[in-house]
Amino acid sequence: MNIKQHTIKKSVTVSGVGLHTGVPVNMTFLPAKPNHGYKFQRVDLPEQPIVDADVDNVVDLSRGTTIEQSGARINTVEHTLAALVGLQIDNVLIQLDGPEPPIMDGSSLQFVEVLESAGMEEQNALRNYYEITEEVRYRDNERNVEIAALPLDDYRITVMVDYNSPVLGSQHASLTDIRQFPKEIAACRTFCFLHELEMLHKQNLVKGGDLNNAIVIVDRIIRDDELDYLASLFNKPKVEVKKEGILNNVELRYKNEPARHKLLDLVGDLALAGRPLKAQILAARPGHAANVAFAKKIKKRMVESAKNNIPHYDPKLPPVLDVNQIYKLLAHTYPFQMVDKIFHLDETTVAGIKNVTINEPFFQGHFPGNPVFPGVFQIEAMAQTGGILVLNTVPDPENYWTYFLSIESCRFRRMVVPGDTIIFKCELLAPIKRGIAKMQGQAFVAGNLVCEAVMSASIVRKK
Template identity: 70%
Template sequence: MNIKQQTIEKAVSVSGVGLHTGVSATMTFLPAPINHGYKFQRIDLEGQPIIDADVDNVVDVSRGTTLEQSGARVYTVEHTLAALVGLQIDNVLIQLDGPEPPIMDGSSIKFVEALRDAGIEEQNASRNYFEIPEPVRYINADKDIEMVALPLNDYRLTVMVDYNSQVINSQHASLNDLTTFSREIASCRTFCFLHELEALYKANLIKGGDLTNAIVIVDRDIEEGELDYLSQLLNKPKIGVNKKVGILNNIDLHYPNEMARHKLLDVVGDLALVGRPIKAQILAARPGHAANVALAKKIKKLMESAKSHVPHYDPKVPPVMDLKRICELLPHRYPFLMIDKIVYMDENSVAGLKNVTMNEPFFTGHFPNNPVMPGVLQMEAMAQTGAILALSSQPDPENYWPFLAAIENCRFRRNVVPGDTVIFKCEFTAPIKRGIVKMHGAGYVAGQMVCEADMTASLVRKR
């Protein structure tokens, strides 16, 4: 999985009819800055409102996932989001001049192709992964639906579908490597059963659906007169049935388990609404949009509650900032440069690492027979970590000095000794105003807090 965030190099558009609304629209993907995430923009509405791709904005899951924010809606977002997740693109503005993305062929492949044509650009920020720390389950016993997200230092999905149909037996699909999404999952099309078709039309859905953008599974005997009725309903001159596979209009499947693969595609798209790339093993039995969104809400709730938890550090993963980059931002140098690397950073928080060794110069005079890292230097290391976050929030960080102005509510909970690896986490407690920075910081060793404090600093422009 990618370490750095990505956007696209240039704008790219696709056009077509929406599956459920039947309204023609052009959808344009635009490059977006670091930490922007996925946002839709209805440029056909007054004020061109923006709708965040967030699970809290889901208002309907009737045969698709619908978002609404500030009175503006976007229908059937899952195929679009799945393409972005599959390509590991993090930051995009998606403009629409209609209420729904084009359905294209009923899959994500046209979006994948367009995004690849636009080019993918790496950005100078780490991906803000959320690693599932414990099993997260959603169960609907009435519908025999079960989904679970399990801890895993990767992103893998396995889906099982079972429709109790003579045409479709139990099917399974797996995605063990996101880099194979474009090849193995993206082209798998949406589908419905023949018995659902007329009901969907009467429910004011699939207005843009036809036999070029959806698979219709014939799950019962059908008479010639009914075929004529369906031809009229779907505005097709002639409709037949592929007797071999039970598919309307002789459409060939891309894969024998295309239905399970498409359900996996939907899971990928719906779970994008968590708002961050996730690391987990997703197991789903008979999933649908309602279940996908319910699991996404549970994951987001866990993610929100984990914001104050100990930052995770994996020494196998390259740092967000190495010592060279730290020295480009901070004016400190040995022996007062206290941070070895930055291991995590987003728009509101940062984590820095300090390896404490017996060779530290302060150990020769500070409790020499019982070496303990001075508390004041722990605060200095924490402040330097916070300074990285504060400076990185500015468009021209090299033009500012970071000066510590105040430390409050300082507590030391245990000694820091040679051999310890201290992870300092700092997060803004208020927006930066007039160069004044307020944040809370904490230091951890082996998952246990060793110190914490509230800090105020000022960013002073260099003369």
């Protein structure tokens, strides 16, 4: 799994018709900055509203996952999102001139191919994984659906489907490495039973449906006149039933292609939780309603964990900025180099660490015999961390200085001693205006708040 975030190198477009709306549409993937995530944009509507790919924006689950925001609706987003997750692309803007991504062949394959043609670009930001630390479970007794997420330092999915059908019985599919998605899962197409197809047409859905973009499973005896009707419905010269119990529209790409497609749908729907996951996902008889309900449970866990407000630091991961990169920006020298590593940096927030060691020079004279890290140095280290955030807002940070203007509401909550690792977090309280930045700064040791302050600073171009 990727450590850093990725986007695409250039814009690429796919064209087709929406499965349910039948509306011709051009869908363009555009590169996006770090921490942008997945966003759709309806460029055919006034003011071109943006719809975040967020589980809270789901408004309809009838034969697909539909999201809506600011009056703009995007139908059937799961195949598009699955392609992005499967390629480990984190940040992209998806522009559409219609209400629904093109169905293409009913899989994610064409999306994967066009995204691969764009090329991947690594970004200077770590992926913001949400790691499942305790089991999360969802069950729908009425539909006999069960989905569970178990702790795992990876992303693996196993899906089982069972339709109590002699044609499509019990099937399993697994994805043990996300890098397998493009070759093992992406090409697996959507499917439906014949009786569902008839019902969907009566409901005025699948207007863009074609016998080339879905596997149609025949689960009952069908008369010749019905086959003739289907042929006329889909503008085909002839429709037959194969011995496998499917229409002669397509050849199966895998014996368990339906189960693999259900796995594809699950990958796409879980993208709506908002962050890449580390978990073992086990799903029995999943569908869009269950997938989205499960994604909501995961997002709720994310929100609850975020309330602790402590950035997660994993020393195994490479830094966003190492000590040499930090002080090319800040231009401090010994003994005023107070930050060892920046491990998170986006437009509004920065997080870094300071390893407190007994060999630092001030311990010789500050409380000899009772070494305590001075509070003024905690503030200085917090300010240097915030300085990185401020300098990140200009294209040429090496040409700027940052200066303290004020410190407010400063509190020291606990003593910091040698051997402690301090995690500093600084967050902008408002957009930077006229070179003035106001930040909330916090310092944590072992999950405990040790220091906090509201700091103001100015950014000034070097003469």
